[in-house]
Amino acid sequence: MPKEQIVIGIIANAGGVGKSTLAVHLAYELAKHHISVGLIDLDPQRALDVFCGLPSTDLEHSIVGVLSKEFTGNWALVPAWGHPNIEVCQGHPSMAKLADDLVIRRRGEYALADRLKSHPLRHDVVILDCPATMGMICENAIAASTGLLVPIQLEMKSISGVADLVEWTIAICDELKLDPRPQIFGLVPSLYDSSRAIHRQYLQQLPEITEQLRIKLYPHIRDSSEFKNSSANGLPLQKYRPNHPACSDFQVIAEDIIKLVKAGAKI
Numbered sequence: 347m348p349k350e351q352i353v354i355g356i357i358a359n360a361g362g363v364g365k366s367t368l369a370v371h372l373a374y375e376l377a378k379h380h381i382s383v384g385l386i387d388l389d390p391q392r393a394l395d396v397f398c399g400l401p402s403t404d405l406e407h408s409i410v411g412v413l414s415k416e417f418t419g420n421w422a423l424v425p426a427w428g429h430p431n432i433e434v435c436q437g438h439p440s441m442a443k444l445a446d447d448l449v450i451r452r453r454g455e456y457a458l459a460d461r462l463k464s465h466p467l468r469h470d471v472v473i474l475d476c477p478a479t480m481g482m483i484c485e486n487a488i489a490a491s492t493g494l495l496v497p498i499q500l501e502m503k504s505i506s507g508v509a510d511l512v513e514w515t516i517a518i519c520d521e522l523k524l525d526p527r528p529q530i531f532g533l534v535p536s537l538y539d540s541s542r543a544i545h546r547q548y549l550q551q552l553p554e555i556t557e558q559l560r561i562k563l564y565p566h567i568r569d570s571s572e573f574k575n576s577s578a579n580g581l582p583l584q585k586y587r588p589n590h591p592a593c594s595d596f597q598v599i600a601e602d603i604i605k606l607v608k609a610g611a612k613i
Protein backbone atom coordinates (compact mmCIF):
# COMPACT_ATOMS: atom_id res chain seq x y z
CA MET A 347 0.00 0.00 0.00
CA PRO A 348 1.34 3.45 -0.85
CA LYS A 349 2.26 5.57 2.16
CA GLU A 350 -0.59 7.95 1.42
CA GLN A 351 -3.11 6.12 -0.72
CA ILE A 352 -5.70 8.40 -2.33
CA VAL A 353 -9.27 7.15 -2.17
CA ILE A 354 -11.74 9.18 -4.21
CA GLY A 355 -15.47 8.76 -3.75
CA ILE A 356 -17.58 9.85 -6.70
CA ILE A 357 -20.93 10.81 -5.22
CA ALA A 358 -24.19 12.32 -6.41
CA ASN A 359 -27.77 12.40 -5.16
CA ALA A 360 -29.27 11.69 -8.58
CA GLY A 361 -28.74 9.11 -11.28
CA GLY A 362 -27.64 9.78 -14.82
CA VAL A 363 -25.19 12.54 -13.94
CA GLY A 364 -22.08 10.80 -15.28
CA LYS A 365 -20.60 9.15 -12.16
CA SER A 366 -19.44 6.00 -13.91
CA THR A 367 -18.28 7.96 -16.95
CA LEU A 368 -16.11 10.08 -14.68
CA ALA A 369 -14.81 7.07 -12.72
CA VAL A 370 -13.81 5.08 -15.79
CA HIS A 371 -12.26 7.87 -17.82
CA LEU A 372 -10.43 9.36 -14.86
CA ALA A 373 -9.01 5.90 -14.08
CA TYR A 374 -7.80 5.46 -17.64
CA GLU A 375 -6.31 8.96 -17.75
CA LEU A 376 -4.38 8.27 -14.54
CA ALA A 377 -3.18 4.89 -15.82
CA LYS A 378 -1.79 6.60 -18.92
CA HIS A 379 0.54 8.44 -16.55
CA HIS A 380 1.65 5.22 -14.85
CA ILE A 381 -0.61 5.67 -11.82
CA SER A 382 -2.07 2.38 -10.61
CA VAL A 383 -5.82 2.56 -10.06
CA GLY A 384 -8.33 0.35 -8.30
CA LEU A 385 -11.96 0.84 -9.36
CA ILE A 386 -14.57 -0.28 -6.84
CA ASP A 387 -18.20 -0.55 -7.98
CA LEU A 388 -20.47 0.23 -5.02
CA ASP A 389 -23.58 0.61 -7.19
CA PRO A 390 -26.06 -2.31 -7.37
CA GLN A 391 -26.65 -1.33 -11.02
CA ARG A 392 -23.13 -2.58 -11.86
CA ALA A 393 -22.42 0.12 -14.42
CA LEU A 394 -18.70 -0.59 -14.33
CA ASP A 395 -19.33 -4.06 -15.80
CA VAL A 396 -20.69 -2.35 -18.91
CA PHE A 397 -18.13 0.43 -19.06
CA CYS A 398 -15.23 -1.98 -18.58
CA GLY A 399 -16.60 -4.72 -20.85
CA LEU A 400 -16.72 -7.27 -18.02
CA PRO A 401 -19.11 -10.19 -17.62
CA SER A 402 -21.15 -10.09 -14.42
CA THR A 403 -19.63 -11.87 -11.45
CA ASP A 404 -21.05 -13.85 -8.55
CA LEU A 405 -21.56 -12.45 -5.08
CA GLU A 406 -18.43 -14.00 -3.61
CA HIS A 407 -16.17 -12.35 -6.18
CA SER A 408 -17.77 -8.91 -5.93
CA ILE A 409 -17.52 -5.99 -3.52
CA VAL A 410 -20.39 -7.60 -1.60
CA GLY A 411 -18.10 -10.54 -0.86
CA VAL A 412 -15.38 -8.16 0.29
CA LEU A 413 -17.74 -6.42 2.71
CA SER A 414 -19.35 -9.61 4.00
CA LYS A 415 -18.50 -11.04 7.41
CA GLU A 416 -17.14 -14.14 5.64
CA PHE A 417 -14.44 -12.21 3.77
CA THR A 418 -11.16 -14.16 3.80
CA GLY A 419 -8.88 -11.31 2.78
CA ASN A 420 -8.66 -11.92 -0.97
CA TRP A 421 -9.94 -8.98 -2.99
CA ALA A 422 -11.49 -10.28 -6.21
CA LEU A 423 -9.92 -7.93 -8.74
CA VAL A 424 -10.02 -8.19 -12.51
CA PRO A 425 -7.95 -6.16 -14.98
CA ALA A 426 -9.80 -3.63 -17.10
CA TRP A 427 -9.10 -3.55 -20.84
CA GLY A 428 -6.00 -5.66 -20.28
CA HIS A 429 -4.28 -2.68 -18.70
CA PRO A 430 -1.79 -3.67 -15.99
CA ASN A 431 -2.43 -0.49 -14.00
CA ILE A 432 -6.24 -0.71 -13.73
CA GLU A 433 -8.14 -3.32 -11.74
CA VAL A 434 -11.83 -3.53 -10.92
CA CYS A 435 -13.68 -4.88 -7.91
CA GLN A 436 -17.06 -5.56 -9.48
CA GLY A 437 -20.48 -4.72 -8.13
CA HIS A 438 -23.45 -6.98 -7.49
CA PRO A 439 -27.24 -6.46 -7.17
CA SER A 440 -27.06 -7.78 -3.59
CA MET A 441 -25.36 -4.51 -2.64
CA ALA A 442 -28.81 -3.14 -1.78
CA LYS A 443 -29.43 -5.95 0.70
CA LEU A 444 -25.94 -5.57 2.13
CA ALA A 445 -26.72 -1.92 2.82
CA ASP A 446 -29.61 -3.02 5.04
CA ASP A 447 -27.34 -5.47 6.85
CA LEU A 448 -24.72 -2.78 7.46
CA VAL A 449 -27.28 -0.64 9.26
CA ILE A 450 -27.38 -3.10 12.14
CA ARG A 451 -23.77 -4.26 11.96
CA ARG A 452 -21.31 -2.87 14.48
CA ARG A 453 -19.11 -0.32 12.68
CA GLY A 454 -21.33 -0.77 9.64
CA GLU A 455 -20.57 2.73 8.37
CA TYR A 456 -16.85 1.91 8.42
CA ALA A 457 -17.03 -1.51 6.72
CA LEU A 458 -15.23 -0.38 3.55
CA ALA A 459 -12.72 1.79 5.41
CA ASP A 460 -11.92 -1.13 7.70
CA ARG A 461 -11.39 -3.47 4.73
CA LEU A 462 -9.07 -1.00 3.00
CA LYS A 463 -7.08 -0.66 6.21
CA SER A 464 -6.89 -4.33 7.21
CA HIS A 465 -6.49 -5.67 3.66
CA PRO A 466 -5.01 -2.76 1.70
CA LEU A 467 -5.02 -2.57 -2.07
CA ARG A 468 -1.74 -2.03 -3.89
CA HIS A 469 -2.96 0.90 -5.97
CA ASP A 470 -1.85 4.53 -5.81
CA VAL A 471 -5.45 5.66 -6.27
CA VAL A 472 -8.72 3.92 -5.44
CA ILE A 473 -11.88 5.26 -7.11
CA LEU A 474 -15.28 4.47 -5.60
CA ASP A 475 -18.21 4.55 -8.02
CA CYS A 476 -21.12 5.16 -5.64
CA PRO A 477 -24.87 4.64 -5.96
CA ALA A 478 -27.05 7.71 -6.55
CA THR A 479 -28.51 7.66 -3.05
CA MET A 480 -27.59 9.36 0.20
CA GLY A 481 -27.60 6.13 2.21
CA MET A 482 -25.43 3.59 4.00
CA ILE A 483 -23.24 2.70 1.00
CA CYS A 484 -22.41 6.34 0.36
CA GLU A 485 -21.70 6.77 4.06
CA ASN A 486 -19.19 3.94 3.71
CA ALA A 487 -17.64 5.69 0.73
CA ILE A 488 -17.32 8.96 2.64
CA ALA A 489 -15.75 7.22 5.63
CA ALA A 490 -13.24 5.44 3.37
CA SER A 491 -12.36 8.40 1.15
CA THR A 492 -9.61 10.95 1.35
CA GLY A 493 -11.45 13.13 -1.16
CA LEU A 494 -14.73 13.39 -3.05
CA LEU A 495 -15.70 14.35 -6.58
CA VAL A 496 -19.24 15.49 -7.33
CA PRO A 497 -20.41 15.24 -10.96
CA ILE A 498 -23.35 17.50 -11.65
CA GLN A 499 -25.68 17.61 -14.62
CA LEU A 500 -26.57 21.05 -15.94
CA GLU A 501 -30.24 20.68 -15.05
CA MET A 502 -32.22 22.43 -12.31
CA LYS A 503 -32.80 19.27 -10.25
CA SER A 504 -29.12 18.38 -10.16
CA ILE A 505 -27.89 21.91 -9.46
CA SER A 506 -30.47 22.62 -6.76
CA GLY A 507 -29.51 19.38 -5.02
CA VAL A 508 -25.80 20.17 -4.74
CA ALA A 509 -26.15 22.23 -1.57
CA ASP A 510 -28.19 19.45 0.04
CA LEU A 511 -25.55 16.89 -0.91
CA VAL A 512 -22.76 19.04 0.51
CA GLU A 513 -24.69 19.61 3.77
CA TRP A 514 -25.42 15.89 4.05
CA THR A 515 -21.76 15.03 3.47
CA ILE A 516 -20.67 17.45 6.19
CA ALA A 517 -23.27 16.01 8.56
CA ILE A 518 -22.04 12.45 7.91
CA CYS A 519 -18.45 13.50 8.57
CA ASP A 520 -19.56 15.07 11.86
CA GLU A 521 -21.65 12.06 12.91
CA LEU A 522 -18.87 9.59 12.09
CA LYS A 523 -16.28 11.86 13.70
CA LEU A 524 -13.98 11.48 10.71
CA ASP A 525 -10.50 12.82 11.34
CA PRO A 526 -9.21 13.68 8.90
CA ARG A 527 -12.42 14.15 6.98
CA PRO A 528 -12.54 13.86 3.19
CA GLN A 529 -12.40 17.12 1.36
CA ILE A 530 -14.87 17.73 -1.44
CA PHE A 531 -12.20 17.82 -4.11
CA GLY A 532 -14.33 19.47 -6.75
CA LEU A 533 -17.58 19.83 -8.64
CA VAL A 534 -17.56 18.41 -12.18
CA PRO A 535 -20.18 19.72 -14.64
CA SER A 536 -21.06 16.81 -16.90
CA LEU A 537 -23.07 16.09 -20.03
CA TYR A 538 -22.56 19.68 -21.19
CA ASP A 539 -24.15 20.51 -24.55
CA SER A 540 -23.01 23.91 -25.79
CA SER A 541 -25.91 24.06 -28.26
CA ARG A 542 -28.40 24.23 -25.38
CA ALA A 543 -28.95 27.71 -24.01
CA ILE A 544 -29.97 26.39 -20.59
CA HIS A 545 -26.69 24.51 -20.29
CA ARG A 546 -24.72 27.64 -21.14
CA GLN A 547 -26.74 29.62 -18.61
CA TYR A 548 -26.25 27.13 -15.79
CA LEU A 549 -22.55 26.77 -16.56
CA GLN A 550 -22.17 30.55 -16.20
CA GLN A 551 -23.93 30.42 -12.81
CA LEU A 552 -21.86 27.59 -11.36
CA PRO A 553 -18.78 29.66 -10.36
CA GLU A 554 -20.94 31.74 -8.02
CA ILE A 555 -22.54 28.61 -6.54
CA THR A 556 -19.23 26.81 -6.00
CA GLU A 557 -17.70 29.92 -4.49
CA GLN A 558 -20.52 30.06 -1.94
CA LEU A 559 -20.02 26.38 -1.18
CA ARG A 560 -16.23 26.81 -1.13
CA ILE A 561 -15.79 24.01 -3.62
CA LYS A 562 -13.48 23.95 -6.62
CA LEU A 563 -15.17 23.98 -10.01
CA TYR A 564 -13.59 21.77 -12.65
CA PRO A 565 -13.94 22.31 -16.40
CA HIS A 566 -17.04 20.72 -17.89
CA ILE A 567 -17.21 17.29 -19.46
CA ARG A 568 -19.03 17.61 -22.74
CA ASP A 569 -21.96 15.50 -23.83
CA SER A 570 -21.19 13.23 -26.76
CA SER A 571 -22.83 10.22 -28.31
CA GLU A 572 -19.35 8.73 -28.51
CA PHE A 573 -19.39 8.18 -24.75
CA LYS A 574 -22.41 5.91 -25.24
CA ASN A 575 -20.76 4.21 -28.20
CA SER A 576 -17.53 3.57 -26.33
CA SER A 577 -19.30 2.22 -23.22
CA ALA A 578 -21.42 -0.03 -25.44
CA ASN A 579 -18.13 -1.50 -26.61
CA GLY A 580 -16.84 -1.78 -23.04
CA LEU A 581 -14.10 0.77 -23.61
CA PRO A 582 -13.19 4.24 -22.38
CA LEU A 583 -13.35 6.96 -25.00
CA GLN A 584 -9.57 7.41 -24.80
CA LYS A 585 -9.16 3.86 -26.07
CA TYR A 586 -12.20 3.72 -28.37
CA ARG A 587 -11.57 7.05 -30.12
CA PRO A 588 -8.29 8.44 -28.77
CA ASN A 589 -8.39 11.54 -30.97
CA HIS A 590 -11.87 12.62 -29.91
CA PRO A 591 -11.87 16.13 -28.34
CA ALA A 592 -13.77 14.92 -25.25
CA CYS A 593 -10.80 12.75 -24.25
CA SER A 594 -9.09 15.88 -22.96
CA ASP A 595 -11.98 16.75 -20.62
CA PHE A 596 -10.56 14.60 -17.82
CA GLN A 597 -7.01 15.90 -17.93
CA VAL A 598 -7.31 18.73 -15.40
CA ILE A 599 -8.78 16.46 -12.72
CA ALA A 600 -6.16 13.81 -13.46
CA GLU A 601 -3.35 16.36 -13.23
CA ASP A 602 -4.48 17.42 -9.76
CA ILE A 603 -4.56 13.82 -8.57
CA ILE A 604 -1.19 13.01 -10.12
CA LYS A 605 0.33 15.93 -8.20
CA LEU A 606 -1.05 14.50 -4.98
CA VAL A 607 0.27 11.04 -5.76
CA LYS A 608 3.71 12.39 -6.49
CA ALA A 609 3.68 14.52 -3.38
CA GLY A 610 2.54 11.59 -1.27
CA ALA A 611 -0.19 13.81 0.14
CA LYS A 612 -3.85 13.27 0.91
CA ILE A 613 -6.59 15.23 -0.78
